[in-house]
Amino acid sequence: MIDHVSVTVADYDRSKTFYVEALGPLGYELMREFDGNVAGFGAKGNPDFWMIGGSPSGTTHVAFRSPDRAGVEGFHAAALAAGGKDNGQPGLRPHYHEHYYGAFVRDADGNNVEAVCHLPE
Numbered sequence: 001m002i003d004h005v006s007v008t009v010a011d012y013d014r015s016k017t018f019y020v021e022a023l024g025p026l027g028y029e030l031m032r033e034f035d036g037n038v039a040g041f042g043a044k045g046n047p048d049f050w051m052i053g054g055s056p057s058g059t060t061h062v063a064f065r066s067p068d069r070a071g072v073e074g075f076h077a078a079a080l081a082a083g084g085k086d087n088g089q090p091g092l093r094p095h096y097h098e099h100y101y102g103a104f105v106r107d108a109d110g111n112n113v114e115a116v117c118h119l120p121e
Helices: 012-026 069-081
Strands: 005-009 029-034 038-043 046-053 061-065 085-092 101-106 112-117
Touching (some): 012 038, 012 046, 012 069, 012 112, 069 085, 069 101, 069 112
Parallel strands (some): 005 046, 061 112
Antiparallel strands (some): 029 038, 038 046
């Protein structure tokens, strides 16, 4: 189980807007913000994804669980509309497992952000 994940981003305001839009279809929202440079996103009162303004030193992969396939599709569309770059259209990834339905985008700093649903259709 993952407790939380954080990514470092070069442009805090641009990335905050990106994540607010991209994660909305998954039920995530901006829950906490500190010093105008740290943002915590989550669902159901638990901020488990954190974004920190700074100088990225590498890229990160983070996968957000979606309750259904529509959420995966909504995430992908919203992330692209918010400036993300496609890194894998929504679809089944049977090489992971039979019901793995995911979509991937790169944020402005090159982080690979995924939404995934593990349930059958």
